[in-house]
Amino acid sequence: MLDCAIIGGGPAGLTAGLYTTRGGLKNVTMFEMGMPGGQITQSSEIENYPGFFEHDKTGMDFMNTWQKQCFHFGLKHEMKKVERVSKTGEHFTVTLESGESVEAMTVVVCTGSTPKRAGFKGEDAFFGKGVSTCATCDGFFYKDKPVTVLGGGDTALEEALYLSNICSDVYVVHRRDTFRAAPPTIERIKKKSNIHLITDSVIEEAYGDAMGLAGVKIRNVKTDELTQMENTGLFVFVGHNVQNEVLKDENGAFICDVNDWGQVIVDLSMKTSVEGLYAAGDIRIEAPKQVVSAAGDGAVAALQVISTIQEQA
Numbered sequence: 388m389l390d391c392a393i394i395g396g397g398p399a400g401l402t403a404g405l406y407t408t409r410g411g412l413k414n415v416t417m418f419e420m421g422m423p424g425g426q427i428t429q430s431s432e433i434e435n436y437p438g439f440f441e442h443d444k445t446g447m448d449f450m451n452t453w454q455k456q457c458f459h460f461g462l463k464h465e466m467k468k469v470e471r472v473s474k475t476g477e478h479f480t481v482t483l484e485s486g487e488s489v490e491a492m493t494v495v496v497c498t499g500s501t502p503k504r505a506g507f508k509g510e511d512a513f514f515g516k517g518v519s520t521c522a523t524c525d526g527f528f529y530k531d532k533p534v535t536v537l538g539g540g541d542t543a544l545e546e547a548l549y550l551s552n553i554c555s556d557v558y559v560v561h562r563r564d565t566f567r568a569a570p571p572t573i574e575r576i577k578k579k580s581n582i583h584l585i586t587d588s589v590i591e592e593a594y595g596d597a598m599g600l601a602g603v604k605i606r607n608v609k610t611d612e613l614t615q616m617e618n619t620g621l622f623v624f625v626g627h628n629v630q631n632e633v634l635k636d637e638n639g640a641f642i643c644d645v646n647d648w649g650q651v652i653v654d655l656s657m658k659t660s661v662e663g664l665y666a667a668g669d670i671r672i673e674a675p676k677q678v679v680s681a682a683g684d685g686a687v688a689a690l691q692v693i694s695t696i697q698e699q700a
């Protein structure tokens with residue numbers, strides 16, 4: 388029986404692993420289906436993690452030491468995909484894709500939330516090289532420069548407002564002429580003189596060269612007219628896939644409370660509605676979707692796990 392099963396090996400999972408093992412738990416396993424590190428390993432640089440200010444290091448370099456630190460304190464890593472978590476009496480059963488299962492006294496789910504892709508030409512080729520899904524992470528790279536935002540939901544418009552304080556101009560491209568975002572947010576957008584709404588339009592193509600994105604082509608879906616926007620960063624906010632499959636039972640019902648978008652409802656201790664089950668990082672409600680906050684969540688959850696195990700001893 389594991390003291391704790393951690394599912395997902397991004398910043399939240401690794402930090403939960405560090406704090407549980409360094410805090411004295413002997414039997415903690417992190418199930419990560421790939422190499423540990425999480426989404427940030429896709430990034431060419433990170434400059435908003437406090438204390439880390441090395442421009443020549445990638446997200447992969449940045450996360451390397453996290454793993455070493457955790458394994459040093461005794462965290463075990465199984466490179467396996469988890470299919471499902473279920474509660475059986477007082478304990479949990481973690482079922483792996485291979486069909487094996489493991490019993491655990493507590494579980495911390497840190498499987499993240501992945502931004503959706505819009506599907507236009509060049510999106511994948513220039514992802515991380517001018518195409519971004521994170522204004523907090525990459526907005527500063529476009530200080531006093533123009534950027535284009537794709538999407539018409541709350542995320543797109545809130546991130547456009549954030550970018551408008553950093554960038555010279557923000558061009559919001561939306562495929563319809565009405566916005567899905569909340570009316571007060573739309574009103575705030577309309578009052579910003581450097582935000583320009585380009586409705587009934589989609590990104591036809593993101594183009595560039597080995598140096599990265601050079602510009603975007605925008606197509607009006609009603610007239611088919613093409614407009615070219617040079618020297619712009621492109622931020623894509625077309626929704627998220629919350630990686631919550633492991634929290635569904637065999638009938639597809641969630642084993643703990645989630646909100647309308649599938650984000651796991653937790654309290655300030657990262658406790659879910661199920662005793663002994665915690666959720667940390669981008670998978671939880673109101674996650675700022677940053678490495679620093681995911682790591683903080685992992686630490687908070689781990690401290691709760693330690694007290695839960697102590698109470699049961």
Ligand code: FAD
Nearest residue numbers: 395397398399420425426427469499524668669676677678
């Ligand atoms: P994740 O990092 O998403 O990790 C989840 C892990 O769970 C993954 O490794 C996945 O393989 C694993 N997993 C999922 N399902 C299963 C399963 N069923 N079984 C086993 N394993 C599973 N943030 C910043 O603070 N600064 C930045 O500059 C920055 N730049 C970014 C650039 C890019 C290109 C991207 C994509 C993100 C960036 N972020 C940045 C955001 C940051 O990476 C995330 O907020 C952070 O990684 C979230 O951590 P997490 O541990 O919650 O989840």
Ligand code: NAP
Nearest residue numbers: 505506538539540541542543562563567624625626627648
């Ligand atoms: P969302 O509401 O699903 O909006 C996604 C937007 O992207 C929509 O405008 C959609 O257009 C557009 N889109 C989707 N696929 C596209 C594609 N392939 N090409 C071009 N455009 C595409 O996602 P979200 O904004 O991330 O929000 C998710 C949920 O979180 C929402 O329910 C939202 O209310 C909530 N949220 C709330 C807050 C808040 O309350 N402060 C903040 C952020 C998010 P259409 O409109 O035409 O479908």
